[in-house]
Amino acid sequence: MAEIRGKFTFPGGTHPPENKHFSENRSIEPVSVPKQVAVLLSQHLGAVCVPTVAKKEAVLAGQMIGKSDAFVSAAIHSPVNGTVKDITLLPHPVIGRTMGIVIDVDAENNEIKQPVNGQFDKTFNPENYTVEQICRAVKEGGIVGMGGAGFPTRVKIEPNPAMPKEILLINACECEPFITCDYRVMLEWTWQFLAGVRLAARAAGCEKIRIGIEDNKPEAIEVLTNAVKELGGKEDIRVVPVKTKYPQGGERQLIQSVLGKTVPTGSIPPTIGVCVLNVGTCAAIAEAVATGNSLTHRVVTVAGCAIAKPGNYYVPIGMRVEDLIAYCGGLTETAAKVVMGGPMMGFAIADLSTPLTKTSGALTFLTKAAVTRAKHEKQQTPCIRCGRCLTVCPEHLNPTRIAHAVKYFRMDIAQDYYLSACIECGCCSYVCPANIEITGYIKTGKLLQARAKRRLG
Ligand code: SF4
Ligand code: SF4
Structure with missing residues (x-):
């Protein structure tokens, strides 16, 4: 195969080891149905859903079990046939705990859900569906951005005369180390993915489609x-190779690389006429529109040295991490840390009963040796003012100043240095020779700021 070199990139960023070899050549494999699932009512940005089912009620696979009337929210569906065992607080991979619905699976009456990619080919015609039909299917299917942010997709794609969209930019970078779920979707579900891309462009009114x-x-x-x-x-669809560099898949970075445009600080891509979607989201759009299926399953990469059988697994959303570990042959003896997501932006999981959500693209299993190599496990020393964190910051911030301000609870100074513009990519911490957990301070600063706003509001 001829070498392909992406010409386009953005200033800053870094090059952590890619580590894609664990799973990049493993085909998508549907997993067996677990005995129980735990479906969280908050898997997206926006309002938390309220349950639409009660304890002991029977539910069907694909049935809506949680919804909200808020504009920014997304419905929740059961991935299995079963009975509601409980509606209770459950561990959440990012926010600690949230309400969720525990469903006992009907063992006699559940088949492994198979991907629907075989239903799509090049003859698929997005013009067979109206804009209203596409937006309704995406809303009713509970589709959200599956790359990590979880923003409700219907809000992104539906026409908005006040903010017309011209370009649909597909984020196919998957720049985070270890993760390969989108890569496998592009290779194995190519026509389903492209059907979703074309449907989204039709709904959003985008004349141009660029796949970065x-x-x-x-x-x-x-x-x-x-x-x-x-x-x-x-x-007008073009595939645009870009340079391999972290965080090339950051929304603002990819817009700069592929389109040469800058999203103003504090603003969002639609203000410059751009709608950004990720690969898995497009595949889910195609499934929802063409088959009426809700978002109940997704591809999850399982990778790292500390798991017996790495791969790309098609899992019910709500499956617990411990059940997926068991399906993948268990942890190795050297296992030390489980991260939901990749090592740069992921979250360490303290409770293996945590369920997978719509945005869980990967589980990374790290050994003791890998963890002790990580920066934050090493001893921190004072800042030597080398400036490396400034050089790599893709948002052109002064990370050390922000972290210092947060450390001394000077939120006014942190905000003067644009604390909220940080995309939490982790590049600054990654390169810091003093092992300062700069991103950790910044995340803490954002939490403190959000709490202060809630108190005032
Ligand atoms: S300050 Fe934020 S955006 Fe800049 S490198 Fe650090 S984590 Fe990334
Ligand atoms: S990279 Fe670390 S040591 Fe260098 S200026 Fe930034 S915080 Fe200081």
Whole structure:
């Protein structure tokens, strides 16, 4: 295969070891149905859902079990046939604890859900669906951004005359180390993914579609480029290889790399006419629109040295981490840390009964040796004013100043240095020779700021 070099990039960033080898060549594998699932009522940005079912009620796979009337929210569905055992506080991978619905699975009456990619090919015509039909299916299917942020997709794609969108930018970078779920979707579910891309562009009114993909995925670039050619050029779709650099998949960084545009600080992409979606989200859009299926399953990468069987697994949303570990052959003896997500932006899991959510793209299993190599496990020393954190910050911030201000509870100074503009990419901590957990201070600062706002509001 000819070497493909992405020309486009953004200032700053860094190059952590990619570690994609654990799972990049493992095909998507549907997992067996667990005995119980725990579906969280908060898996997205916006209002938390309220349950629409009661204890002891029977539920069907795909049935809505939680909803909210708020504009920014997304409905929740059961991934299995079963009975509601409890509605209670459950561990949440990011916010600690939140309400969720525990469902005992009906063992006699559940088949392993298979992907629907076989239903799509190049003849798929997005014009068979109206904009209203697409937006309704996306809303009723509870689709959210599956790359991590969990922003409700219907809000992103539905027409907004006050903020018209011109370009649909697909974030196919998957720049975080270890994670390969989107890569496998592009390779194996190519036509389903492209169907979702074209449906989203139709709903959003975008004339141009650009697929930004890092140049460490030449096979996916080739597959997508050929598929786009087969579509015959009716739509303006281009596959754009970009340089492999972390965090190339940051929304603002990718817009800069592919489109040469800057999203103003504190603003969002639609203000400059851009709608950004990730790969898994597009596949989910296609499934919801063409088959009526809700978002109840997703592909999760399981990777790292501390798990017996790494791979890319198609799992029910609500499956507990411990059940997926058991399906993957268990932890190795050297296991020391489980991270939901990748090592740069993921969250360490303290409770293995934590359920997977719509935004859980990966579980990374680290050994003691890998953990002790991590910066935050090493002894911190005073800042030597080397300036490396400033050089790598993709948002052009002064990370050391912000961290210092947060350390001394000077939130006014932290905000003067644009605390809230930090995208929490972790580059500053990664390069700091003094091992200062700069991103940790910044995250704490944001939490303190949010609490202060709530108190005042
Ligand atoms: S300050 Fe924020 S955006 Fe800048 S490098 Fe650190 S974590 Fe990334
Ligand atoms: S990288 Fe670390 S040591 Fe260097 S200026 Fe930033 S905080 Fe200080």
